[in-house]
Amino acid sequence: MFWNKIREIEPYLQPQGEIPEGEYVVSNESMLHLSAVTACILCGACVSDCTVLEVDKSFLGPAALAKAYRFTADPRDGDEHGVSRDRLKVLGQPSGMWDCTRCNMCVQVCPKGVAPMDRIMAMHDQAIEAGYGNNNGARHADAFIESVGHTGRLDELRLPVKTVGITNIPALLAFAPVGWRAMTHGKLPPLIHKSVEDVQTIRKLYRRLEQ
Ligand code: SF4
Ligand code: SF4
Structure with missing residues (x-):
């Protein structure tokens, strides 16, 4: 191998x-x-x-x-x-x-x-x-960075949606068993994603790293 x-x-x-x-x-x-x-x-x-x-x-x-x-x-x-x-x-x-x-x-x-x-x-x-950013891996990385850079924490509910694309119904349905297990074990992320305290500092750092 x-x-x-x-x-x-x-x-x-x-x-x-x-x-x-x-x-x-x-x-x-x-x-x-x-x-x-x-x-x-x-x-x-x-x-x-x-x-x-x-x-x-x-x-x-x-x-x-x-x-x-x-x-x-x-x-x-x-x-x-x-x-x-x-x-x-x-x-x-x-x-x-x-x-x-x-x-x-x-x-x-x-x-x-x-x-x-x-x-x-x-x-x-x-x-x-090189222009090969249109795939799940690249979208996942972008969504991760955007979520943390904007709110200071990961929006675990929207991350999979942004990764596979909102119109990709079969891929979204494939997450259903994981979502169900998370819900029945009290692990479902909050529906309303809140920013951390002092999020402005995180955003400032994010902008600096982006430059
Ligand atoms: S990357 Fe490091 S650990 Fe992996 S095969 Fe090479 S030397 Fe070994
Ligand atoms: S960082 Fe990636 S390649 Fe390295 S051990 Fe973990 S999963 Fe494997």
Whole structure:
């Protein structure tokens, strides 16, 4: 399973821009940045402890996704601007980068400081910047940030609606069993979502981070 997932991300450079007459020239800075990811020794510790892989074997997993980032962050990979569009599109599909729940386990257990979760989150940004933000994962992240940035807390009732889209009736109906269990166990979030005290400070911080 481990090696199949590594193979799945096509772990080799795929330049699509104009081929230079000489060698590809890249900055020291970008190579130094990549060296933190190429430090991976493929030990599989992150894969063993990934909380998503535990329940969903189809998930690409932290090692393969960190390896994918090694290419999406390489200025030689992808188009003439170093944007790995094709890769990011494929990695954004179900079982890919958006299925990570950001539990941080892979960061904690990695013996080489590769921090796979941080690489996955960086790929989220790359994917959105490349125009691949129209999916559940990207919408979920946007809704999460918007809710916390505006009210200081997560609006758990509207988060799933904003994630799948209000017109996506089949996906919304799929949440019904979870909603029912939450209701019968007294865990249903409040219908009226209130802001935290001193929400202005949160909003100010949010605006600063947005800049
Ligand atoms: S942060 Fe994501 S990839 Fe890492 S262990 Fe958790 S779910 Fe798996
Ligand atoms: S734990 Fe670290 S070194 Fe080991 S496979 Fe995962 S990313 Fe690579």
